[in-house]
Amino acid sequence: MNQALRLKKILAVEVAREAGNLLCRLRKNLQVEEKGKWNWVTNADKQSEKLITESIKSFFPDDFIYGEEGGGANVEALQSLDQIWIVDPLDGTNNYVQGFNHFAVSIAYWDKGIPMIGVVFAPAMNELFVASRGDGTLCNYEPIRVSTREYLKDSFVGTGIPYESDAYGNINSDHIKNFLAQTHNLRCMGAATLDFANVALGRLDGFWEYGLAPWDVAAGILLVQEAGGMVTNFCGGQVDIFAGRIVASNRHIHSEMLEVLSLGKTGMMNG
Secondary structure, eight states, rough: OOHHHHHHHHHHHHHHHHHHHHHHHHHHGOOOEEEEEEEEEEEHHHHHHHHHHHHHHHHOTTTEEEESSSSSHHHHHHHHTEEEEHHHHHOHHHHHTTOSSSSSEEEEEEETTTTEEEEEETTTEEEEEEEEESSSSSEEEEEEOOOOOOOOGHHHEOOOOOHHHHHHHHHHHHHHHHHHHHHSSOOOOOOOHHHHHHHHTTSEEEEEEESSHHHHHHHHHHHHTTOOOEEEOTTSSSSOOOTTTTEEEOSSHHHHHHHHHHHOOOOOGOO
16 A cells, blocks of 8 residues: 555544544534435534545545535546545434434545545444455454355345335335345344445345445445455446445355345346
């Protein structure tokens, strides 16, 4: 890893911690707005993104930043994923508002279409996940690996229910039914960045979801890959982080997951 990338990794970790601690403090005085049906944004989301953006810009003023709450980026940089930070200042906003501790800050750095740094910090659970290209994945500074379960029937898998339930709900409910019939159990915990982290850590053996945004997946992809796992689209091909459909696993059960996803009402959601 070159010096510039090493500095970016250090910065991402420090800023994720600062933003996470800010979220915990702001929880006592929440102001909640509705962006859409059950799609909330809080003063905490906005202040966390402001902290992250200003911190990155203070050290790397020429880098582009793309964030959930309006942190824009140069269009060309975004499309090419070239020297760009992709930020989710608060993943799991509904959990955060409702008093659940399953929420996180996610910071990723991509260069030339490749994820180079991924950091996910769950402050209420004090879990810090860090991955950098070629260096593996750490949880609280200890190396982690995906699980070794070989068969879907023995596996714990996760998914999420997107806000656009009218567009995706019927399709994913079909898949949920199929996975429940073919796995040991299924979890839906409401924060995609932590679903990726849990696959990397081996708590989950696999994860799939519709309707995800780039900031939901940009860090998590690298966490899973560097922990020995696999991440693809629903057809087993290369992930397009703008397409919103993703499958992550411990590798062993990946083909079985793809088979289950090929069943039911896939329609226009293939790929």
